[in-house]
Amino acid sequence: MKLKQTALIGATIAGLLATGYASAQEQFIGLASYRVGPFGSNGASLYGGWIDYMAMVNARDGGVNGVKLTWEECETEYNNARGVECYERLKNKGPTGNSVFQPLSTGITYSVLDRVAQDKIPLVTIGYGRTDAADGSVFPWVFPMITTYWSQASAIVNYIGSKEGGMDKLKGKKIGLLFHDSAYGKESHAILDKLAEKHGFEVQKIAVANPGNEQQAQWLQIRQAKPDYVILWGWGVMNATALRTAARTGYSRDKIIGVWWSGSEEDTIPAGDAAKGYVAAGFNVAGANYPVIKDIQTNVYAKNAGNLEDKNRIGSVLYNRGVVHGIITVEAIRKAQEKYGKGKPMTGEQMRWGFENLDLDSKRLAALGATGFMPDLKISCADHEGGGKVKFQQWDGAQWKVVSDWVESDRPLVRGMIEESAAAYAKEKGITPRDCSKEM
Amino acid sequence: MLYREAGQFKASYEEDQQIFPIRQDRVGMAVLLAFFFLAVPMFASQYWLQAILIPVLIFSLAAIGLNILTGYAGQLSLGSAAFMAVGAFGAYNFMLRIDGMPFLLGIVLGGLSAALVGVAFGLPSLRIKGFYLAVATLAAQFFIVWALVKFPWFSNYSSSGVISAQEIQILGYAFTTPESKYLLTLAVVTVFALVAKNLVRSTTGRRWMAVRDMDVAAEVIGIRPMRAKLSAFAVSSFYCGVAGALYAYTYLGTVEPEGFNLDLSFKILFMIIIGGVGSILGSFLGAAFIVLLPILLNVVMHSTLGSAMPPGLGSNLELIIFGGLIIFFLIVEPHGLARLWQLGKDKLRLWPFPH
Structure with a gap:
């Protein structure tokens, strides 16, 4: 008992020291969210899950290698013009500017598509957005991750x-x-x-x-x-x-x-x-029975710091999708830090490298407590989608039950169509696709 | 004291008929233009240019368009966003399909295609009035957006139905920086606002107003209602079309037909109601009010109460305050912000010795 207490106090002090030291280092994530408007309730669940995951990483690990995650929300009302305003408002906040823009609206995605390349901020659209942007050689700054339409x-x-x-x-x-x-x-x-x-x-x-x-x-x-x-x-x-x-x-x-x-x-x-x-x-399942959700409950909701007003929504499909957004964002920061220096905030350009080299294999997913929660994911220079796997769930009248394993798509066929469409876009806009064999 | 016109005599018809007959107004306008053309691009940040000023200017132009139709010619329309869409997609297709199409000609052609569509949808206005006409223009709103999605030719067979605007080039100069895009937008909007101001003071404008005030009486004194109404629809849609083209080219870069939805049409209608129906200045004030106020509320909310309350509540509160302010302004001044400015000017004339 005594030993446990000492250890606990020691850990707390270490934690305090670590946070005290790390408070100088912050990674800013701009959240263009929507909590009102036609899809307001969807937005509330999803951004709730995302924010809770980041809060959990801050509370449990003291951030990513000591770099605290900070964020600010900006209400878009699912409206394109408001989304652009949010993008512009958030882009220069924090010590290194906005690390990633994820608007959760296909319309806003299109509206900022040209801007992200100029401002060097990665645009991550998980399960929506422009499909042919999965061709990373034509769209280096856009990541329609996990799976496209x-x-x-x-x-x-x-x-x-x-x-x-x-x-x-x-x-x-x-x-x-x-x-x-x-x-x-x-x-x-x-x-x-x-x-x-x-x-x-x-x-x-x-x-x-x-x-x-x-x-x-x-x-x-x-x-x-x-x-x-x-x-x-x-x-x-x-x-x-x-x-x-x-x-x-x-x-x-x-x-x-x-x-x-x-x-x-x-x-x-x-x-x-x-x-x-x-x-x-x-591309994610429902249910609160995963270690990552448990961690959120013990580290965030147990301390009354959760983002959701209605706690029953924890473990819902959209909440869990928000957690997936959080995992991908945080893992990209971690990956970028491996290359550009641990314990430092990453710039948009460094974050882009992090996203492009993201590799969430089954081992990493197990460490994150997300086995079976989301598919494994490997992004590369050419392939900004990485996987394309989905699970099927059946509604039993009260909750979703998983009824399949991860189902793959017809990759060669889909990829062929993506490349064809991206090439047409490149031709129309006069873009020379980058040579992915030369990318590091 | 400062704003007195005593001693300013008008010796010719030209002087009497100019837009700003008072010298102070002329000076004020020149200072204002100099400020927006010179000082703003020099000192404003990228955020202000790209996220605030460009959209305000573009929506002002669209509001002028609707104001011509609703405010001057008295024809209620709910299709402004659709006409913007026609302008955007029209300009895109002209520039895509005709090699070497100059940018300015492209947006004018986009505006002209919107004018054609506007005249077609304006035809019912010859028979129906008021709210019934609003419903007829509602058909334009839904039909145009549907057609742009339905026929892939409009978006050059893009799988998702969106268009990406080509680079803007005028005489070999590429408009890529926010400053240059802002100046281009400002120049186009200034020229068209000037044209609109003169148009509504001309025979055409007086015909519109006659039809608005009483179309039977207008017909009796020799105004052809068909010509007046259709010309109002054409000019109004042309303005909306040019605004739409600018929206695609200088503001967003990539647009989808669904972006031009009924919501946007309502927004433009609110702009002229808040700004002042039948006033060019009101179009600018209304656009600024509707675009800027929600952003201001969001910023204020985040910097003051943001952390103290649940985020969903904050967003809803912003909407409540926004709606409340609209009602407040409509009660205080039903004729819009432009009327407030007018009253202010009248007071200023006597200041500081009101007798």
Whole structure:
């Protein structure tokens, strides 16, 4: 007992000394968040998870090698012009400026795409944003990490294939695509057409106009066509409506497969019982039963320092996605420090190197307490996506249950399309792609 | 005392008809222009130029456009953002598809395409009025954004439907720095604001106002309502189109059709309501109010109460204060900020000896 106490006091003093010393060294992370507006509740969960993770790293480890993480939020309201203002406001804060910009909005991503290269700030878009930016030779400053929309579509088809008992079984099948009629929803078309051609299935595209709170006609169409599966490429209120209308028209929910922006508690709980059996993709899983979430609870919430007002949301899909954002940000800082000096704040350029050389293998994920929580991830100069793996979860009426292992996408096909699209962009803008074999 | 026009005689029609008949106004305007053209680019930080001044200028131009239609010609419109989108995508396609297209001609052509679309959607205004017309222009808002997403030709077959603006070059000089982009925007906005000011003082403008005040009476005295209304739609959409092109080229660089949504249209409408319906100055004041106030609130909130309360509450509080201030201003001065300025000027004329 005594020994334990002494050790504890010693650790506290050491910790105090370390923080006292480290307070001079700070790494600033600008958070262009949204807590009001159409997606305010999504933003609150996600940024809550991200901030909690950083607070946990500060509380548990005293920052990254002694460098404290500091952050400031800036409200974007999911509005492009406000997002640009936030970007400009945050970019020069902290000792080394903003380390990374992650706006969580495809619109804002496009709005700052040209600026980040000029200001030398990495733009990390996890699971959204510009798909062809995964080609790092054309977009050195943009990182659409873990998986892009195209990889996701391909992974969903692979998942359907595995459920049917092999990709060759897809021949002659009919897959419905219920998509949000916007640029976001249309991202799915080109890739699904290619996959349909390759595997011999038929895609039936059905558009839902924004916001999508009336889908009687669309589901009638689905009932007539009787597709074997329906991919739900939805957004906001459209998802819950789709599930409710599917229940009313008698379409089996376990044949509906949602994308990750359709697969959170915010989508299923409003649908009530109609959501039971619904499957959705995700690059992170739900649940608080992971060491990393436990660490947040003991180091942050136990001290009443958590960011969430509603603690029940800890472990929700979006909260956990925020934790993934936090892990990637912190690990990039760690990686950059390995090259440019431990215990120093990193500049945007150094952070870019950190992101580009990020390697979260299973060993590292285990050390972070995130095994099974997120896929392993390896970024390189050419490949700014790194992985493209998703897991599928099924809603059992009360919570998400993981029903698959990490499902890979059809990498060669997706990569080919990304390179083709990036090359077209490079040609239009007159960019000479950098030679990745010469990059360190 | 300072603002007295005693002794300033107008000896010719030209002097009587100039925009600023009072010498103090002319001097004030010259000082203001010199400040924005010379001092601001020299001393303002990148943040101010790129995140504050350029958008305010661009939205001022869009607000002038809507003010011509709503404030001067009396036709309510909810499609301003869509006309901005036409201008942006029009300018992009002209510059993409025609080699060596000069930038300024490109944005003017973008504006002209918006004018054409505006006239088409203005046709219902010949039969319907007021709120019903607003609903008809709402159709323009949804149709245009839908069409830009639906037909990939507009975005040059980009998989996500966005366009990235080409580099701006005028006579071989590339506008890449924030200062140069700001000056370019300011120059375009100044020229078009001047044109608008003169337009509304001309025969055309008087026709618009006659139609606004009573279209039957206007018709009786020989004004053709069709021509007046459609010309207002054309000029208004042209201004919105140019603003949209600037929005894409000097402000964001990459734009998506969904960025020009109904929200933005409402915002432009609020700008002219707050700034002053039927006033060019009001367009500038309204744009500044609507763009700057939320940012100011956010900054103030972060530096004072930011850490003391839950972040979600802070963001909601900002919206509440913003809404409250709009209501306050509308109660205090229903004719907008421009009217406040007018009242201030009248008081200033007598100051310091009001009799």
